[in-house]
Amino acid sequence: MGKLTNSMWRLLGSQTSRNQSKSLTVIKDAAGHTDWAAELDDADFPARAQELDLEGKPADRAKFLALVREAADRSLGLRPFDVQLQGALRLLEGDVIEMATGEGKTLAGALAAVGYVLQGHRVHVISVNDYLATRDAEWMGPLFRFFGLEARAVSENSTREERRAAYAADVTYGSVNEIGFDVLRDQLALTPDDLVSPKPDVAIIDEADSVLVDEALVPLVLAGSTESEVPDQAIHDVVGRLKKKHYEIDTEGRNVTLTDEGAAFVEAELGGIDIYDEEHVGTTLVHVNIAMHAHYLLDRDIHYIVRDGGVQLINASRGRVAQLQRWPDGVQAAVEIKEGLSQTDSGEVIDTITVQALIGRYPKVAGMTGTALAAGEQLRQFYDLRVSQIPPNTENIRDDLPDRVYDTKANKVEAVVAFVKEVHETGQPILIGTHDVAESEELAYFLDKAGVNAVVLNAKNDAEEAKIIAEAGALDAVTVSTQMAGRGTDIRLGGSADDEKARDEIIELGGLCVVGTGRHDTERLDNQLRGRAGRQGDPGRSVFFSSLEDPVVVKNLAFKRDPVSPNEDGSMGAKGIDLIEQAQRIAEGVRLELHANTWRYNTLVNQQREIVVKRRTEVLTTEVALEELADLELDRYAALIGAPKADGEKTDGETTAADKTDGDKTEAEDKTEAEDKTEDKATTEDKAADTDEAQADGVPADGATADGTDESSADVAEVVEPVDRDVLVQAAREITLYHLDRAWADHLAFVSDVRASIHLRSLGKESPLDEFHKLILDEFSTLPTDAQTNARKTFREVSITADGVDLGTSELRRSTTTWTYMVHDNLFSSGGAKTLQGIIGIFR
Numbered sequence: 001m002g003k004l005t006n007s008m009w010r011l012l013g014s015q016t017s018r019n020q021s022k023s024l025t026v027i028k029d030a031a032g033h034t035d036w037a038a039e040l041d042d043a044d045f046p047a048r049a050q051e052l053d054l055e056g057k058p059a060d061r062a063k064f065l066a067l068v069r070e071a072a073d074r075s076l077g078l079r080p081f082d083v084q085l086q087g088a089l090r091l092l093e094g095d096v097i098e099m100a101t102g103e104g105k106t107l108a109g110a111l112a113a114v115g116y117v118l119q120g121h122r123v124h125v126i127s128v129n130d131y132l133a134t135r136d137a138e139w140m141g142p143l144f145r146f147f148g149l150e151a152r153a154v155s156e157n158s159t160r161e162e163r164r165a166a167y168a169a170d171v172t173y174g175s176v177n178e179i180g181f182d183v184l185r186d187q188l189a190l191t192p193d194d195l196v197s198p199k200p201d202v203a204i205i206d207e208a209d210s211v212l213v214d215e216a217l218v219p220l221v222l223a224g225s226t227e228s229e230v231p232d233q234a235i236h237d238v239v240g241r242l243k244k245k246h247y248e249i250d251t252e253g254r255n256v257t258l259t260d261e262g263a264a265f266v267e268a269e270l271g272g273i274d275i276y277d278e279e280h281v282g283t284t285l286v287h288v289n290i291a292m293h294a295h296y297l298l299d300r301d302i303h304y305i306v307r308d309g310g311v312q313l314i315n316a317s318r319g320r321v322a323q324l325q326r327w328p329d330g331v332q333a334a335v336e337i338k339e340g341l342s343q344t345d346s347g348e349v350i351d352t353i354t355v356q357a358l359i360g361r362y363p364k365v366a367g368m369t370g371t372a373l374a375a376g377e378q379l380r381q382f383y384d385l386r387v388s389q390i391p392p393n394t395e396n397i398r399d400d401l402p403d404r405v406y407d408t409k410a411n412k413v414e415a416v417v418a419f420v421k422e423v424h425e426t427g428q429p430i431l432i433g434t435h436d437v438a439e440s441e442e443l444a445y446f447l448d449k450a451g452v453n454a455v456v457l458n459a460k461n462d463a464e465e466a467k468i469i470a471e472a473g474a475l476d477a478v479t480v481s482t483q484m485a486g487r488g489t490d491i492r493l494g495g496s497a498d499d500e501k502a503r504d505e506i507i508e509l510g511g512l513c514v515v516g517t518g519r520h521d522t523e524r525l526d527n528q529l530r531g532r533a534g535r536q537g538d539p540g541r542s543v544f545f546s547s548l549e550d551p552v553v554v555k556n557l558a559f560k561r562d563p564v565s566p567n568e569d570g571s572m573g574a575k576g577i578d579l580i581e582q583a584q585r586i587a588e589g590v591r592l593e594l595h596a597n598t599w600r601y602n603t604l605v606n607q608q609r610e611i612v613v614k615r616r617t618e619v620l621t622t623e624v625a626l627e628e629l630a631d632l633e634l635d636r637y638a639a640l641i642g643a644p645k646a647d648g649e650k651t652d653g654e655t656t657a658a659d660k661t662d663g664d665k666t667e668a669e670d671k672t673e674a675e676d677k678t679e680d681k682a683t684t685e686d687k688a689a690d691t692d693e694a695q696a697d698g699v700p701a702d703g704a705t706a707d708g709t710d711e712s713s714a715d716v717a718e719v720v721e722p723v724d725r726d727v728l729v730q731a732a733r734e735i736t737l738y739h740l741d742r743a744w745a746d747h748l749a750f751v752s753d754v755r756a757s758i759h760l761r762s763l764g765k766e767s768p769l770d771e772f773h774k775l776i777l778d779e780f781s782t783l784p785t786d787a788q789t790n791a792r793k794t795f796r797e798v799s800i801t802a803d804g805v806d807l808g809t810s811e812l813r814r815s816t817t818t819w820t821y822m823v824h825d826n827l828f829s830s831g832g833a834k835t836l837q838g839i840i841g842i843f844r
Contacts, residue, residue: 020388023089026061027082033066045071046148054092054119061089064118068111068143075142078107081393088112090388091366096208096379098372098389100396101528102490102535105368109204110140112366116202117149117170121364125173127206128215130155131466136206137173144171154178160196167198176211177220180358181820184222187351187613187741188818190734192621200362208367209375209524212383216356217598224350224815232287236337238269239291247292256292287330294334298327301438304335305459310344311335314437314459321459326821349748350741350818356382356599357606370531371524378595398511398534401543403519405576407565412547413443415569416517417450419545420478424452428509429477431491433516433529434458435551440480443517447478457481470496473512475505483525491532511539518550519580521587546580548572553579556586597769604773605751608780612744615784619736626725626732628788629795636796642722723800731805735798736791738812743787750779 040048049067052060065085073079080088084104087097091112099105113123127133137153144151152166154174163182166172172179182197189195205211246262249255258266266288267273275285300306304313305321311332312321326332326344333343359365365385372379372387379385404419406412416432423430434440437458444456457468457479472479474495491512494502506512512533520526526544533540547553548563557579565572572579619625630637723731754775758768798810807813 020086020090022058023086023093026058026089027065027085029059029062030065030069030085033063034070036063037066037070040067040070042074042146045146049114049118049147052118054115064115065089068114071146072107072111072143075146076107076140078104080104080107080111083390083393084108084111087368087388087390088115090390091204091368092116093388094364094366094385095388096205096212096367096369096372096385098387099368099370100392100535101370101531103390103392105206105370106136106140109206109368110136110143112204113151113171114144114147114149116204116364118147121202122198123171123202123204124179124200124362125171125204125206126176126179126211126359127173128175128210130175130178132206133173133175133178137171154182163196167196176205176215176355176358177820180220180353180355181222183358183361184220184351184353184820185818187222187616188814189620190737191730195620202364203359203362203366205359205365205367206369208369208379209371210369211355212359212367212385213375213378213595216359216382217354217595217602219352219354220358221349221821222351222818223821224348224818232284233337234270235284235287236291236295236334238266239288239295240338241269242266242292242295247296249296256289256296258288258292290330290334291337293331294338298331298335299438300339301441302436305437306339306341307460309341311339311341312459348745348815349752350745350815351609352748353609354602354606357602357609359383360606371527374522374524374527378592382595382599392537394537396534397537397539398530399539399541400530401541403544403546403577403580405572405580406545406547406570407549407563407572407576408570409547409549411565411570412517412545412550413446415571416443416515416545417446417452419543420447420515421450421452423513424476424478426509427475427505428511428513429473429475429491429493429506430479430513430515431472431529431532432478432480433514434480434482435518435520436482439517440482444480447480452478454478454480473506475502475509490535493538507539510541514540514542516542516544518546519544519552519584521552521584521591523584523588546576548576548579550580552587553583556583556590600769601755601772604776608747608776609744612740612783616737616740619733619740623729623732625736625791626729629732629736629792632788632792633796640723640728640800641725721802723802727802727804728800731800732795734805734807735794736787738807738814739787739790739794741814742790743783747776747780747783751776 045067049064052064052067054061054064065088068088069080069085081104083099084107087099087105087108088111090097091109092115097105097108099108109125113125116123125133125136127136134153134155137151141151149171150169151171151173152169154163154166154172156178158166158178166174167182179197186195186197242262242265245259246265247256247258263275267275270284273280273284275281275288298304302314304311306312307321313326314321327335336343360383365383367379367385369375373389376387379387404415406415420430420432432443432454434443437460440456440458444454447454455468455471455478457465459482468479469481469491471477472481473491473493477495492498492503493506493511494500494504514530514533516526516529530542533542563572563575563579565576567573754772758772794807794810794812798812799806
């Protein structure tokens with residue numbers, strides 16, 4: 001599908017090509033303003049830039065390019081090539097640009113950011129990790145300051161004050177994780193001053209295919225501490241003793257289930273129980289399934305590493321430890337038990353947002369990457385983004401050799417070692433790309449046995465990555481690395497010392513040699529590895545070694561009879577190359593379908609979240625909470641302001657919140673309010689009768705002391721003195737927000753439960769997607785009413801004094817400890833249905 005998608009995308013991108021012609025014309029015109037820009041004093045640049053109309057006048061865009069080229073030269077010592085100016089122009093048009101590795105995407109993005117700020121926008125430059133965000137903000141900082149602008153970065157270690165200052169800057173650099181987590185943390189704000197993340201405006205996304213495609217469906221989660229069920233050690237002991245006949249793993253390696261023999265074994269080992277009866281099916285069986293997932297689907301040094309006494313997940317698309325990522329639904333604790341580690345706190349999900357929904361908040365999105373064309377269909381389908389391919393500044397002369405395919409993994413590894421040893425003897429630097437930690441360490445072991453000393457870069461030592469990658473182009477260097485996407489450090493021929501003699505020596509040897517130990521599920525990742533060689537016209541070569549036992553083949557092709565190599569060394573020749581390409585095309589098609597299907601499941605939840613966020617923002621930034629509660633609880637409001645009244649009568653000159661809206665009330669609303677008052681009155685009479693009966697028997701009524709005084713204030717809490725309106729506004733706000741947040745957290749838990757069991761709907765010939773939407777839509781329809789009903793009850797009963805409201809005394813406590821993490825969502829099976837939409841105004 002990769003090659004097909006590329007050709008289709010080139011056809012779909014004809015309009016982009018025409019726009020490219022306009023960009024080239026502007027760049028040509030910019031050359032005519034070179035002398036004008038060169039004659040300006042440094043202090044003149046901000047004023048000259050502010051005079052330009054970048055949205056309406058092509059001539060002003062040409063002047064802008066001349067200005068930023070001269071400014072980059074003076075401030076950074078980097079004079080942008082024409083292709084970098086071309087990239088900046090396409091970013092200003094909202095495209096995703098494809099620029100080869102080493103062509104200067106970072107500078108092109110900074111030039112575009114300057115242009116957006118001059119148009120009156122605030123810009124977020126979003127990258128894949130903190131290292132790149134911090135590095136690029138510091139590196140490009142002098143350019144922004146040259147125009148009187150400020151650029152700052154947010155990182156995992158930033159304080160609240162540092163985050164607020166970073167977002168107040170003209171340009172904010174940050175990883176997609178941190179920017180997303182700040183959006184989630186703002187959902188805990190109780191006053192407008194607590195907000196950190198600003199209204200989204202323009203996003204320029206580095207490594208756009210990684211962020212927008214590979215990580216698009218990863219939920220960013222805000223969790224609060226909660227008491228959780230401790231995993232059963234006995235169950236894990238039994239699961240750890242299962243044999244292959246006791247369980248089955250599906251072809252995609254996503255699910256593991258007990259066989260009949262396995263179920264019988266587990267039941268016998270756990271004391272002769274029936275794990276499928278009503279007592280155990282929702283508890284014991286669930287724990288057994290989670291334990292099996294940890295033991296038989298998650299492998300150490302492939303899916304996670306154990307470091308510093310804890311389990312740390314590996315982000316497969318980046319080859320790094322995912323610092324804030326963990327598994328949900330008890331899987332994290334199960335892996336910790338498997339590894340003999342203490343269990344970390346579990347938590348209740350407070351809020352969550354997918355990366356795709358996060359990026360969707362920005363009115364304007366542009367991006368840059370070295371491999372955009374291969375992701376073009378997904379960028380168009382899910383983000384309505386177009387790709388502009390920017391040619392290299394210097395022609396690429398890298399020699400990409402045909403794949404070498406073998407029948408078995410053992411024969412492949414033997415061939416890789418022999419090839420690397422042969423090349424290494426010439427002194428040519430070699431970069432070997434592997435798929436996971438285990439493979440990188442295994443290959444390094446075999447290389448060492450063959451007399452080749454290699455430096456290993458993987459998730460276990462990713463803190464050293466910049467240093468290791470910088471030296472990967474030195475004479476005799478052999479570097480074994482996991483996934484190269486987002487490494488962000490160029491491999492300089494000759495090493496990092498910038499020694500021209502050393503560089504010339506490597507060029508004579510043919511530049512960097514890149515070796516891949518197997519194809520990825522997507523051609524984009526292969527190309528990212530290849531792109532490390534041959535930058536800026538340098539020589540280089542690349543070759544991939546594969547086998548028919550590689551995961552991409554095993555997961556996507558099935559043979560009636562395993563192909564047999566006609567050669568003694570196990571090589572498969574042209575037939576093997578065809579099989580590898582076929583497997584990769586199928587894998588890319590599966591990825592696209594899974595993305596589309598999971599997007600369909602997430603769309604409605606994202607819409608519901610937008611409704612809740614809109615309501616929360618209104619409550620947080622206005623006095624609507626007090627106005628609503630005062631209208632619904634007239635007596636309580638009157639008591640709080642120091643004017644107790646009977647039947648809603650007012651003192652002279654006083655106006656209640658109800659008066660403001662009485663004229664707007666509908667007949668139905670009047671009827672509802674009357675019914676509420678009737679119910680309240682009946683409840684009060686019933687409680688009074690209960691109290692009389694209890695006291696007649698000599699027993700205090702519930703909530704009363706022995707002498708008959710009421711301490712519970714079940715109907716209307718006693719007010720000692722009038723409360724200022726500002727205090728009441730904040731109290732009503734905190735009450736309303738608590739119950740709204742509580743209702744949303746409960747809804748997310750419901751959604752999670754539905755997701756976990758929705759596949760069973762397909763067994764009943766129902767559409768899982770349709771049923772999923774129906775269930776969560778029905779559940780969500782009661783959320784606004786439930787939240788307001790609970791807020792009304794709390795407003796009526798909780799203690800509100802001059803110091804504010806104390807929700808803790810009513811057992812309405814917020815989590816005092818929160819944390820953020822990422823978790824890869826379970827991918828759904830195929831199936832489609834119309835997305836239910838049109839949920840608007842239900843808070844009205």
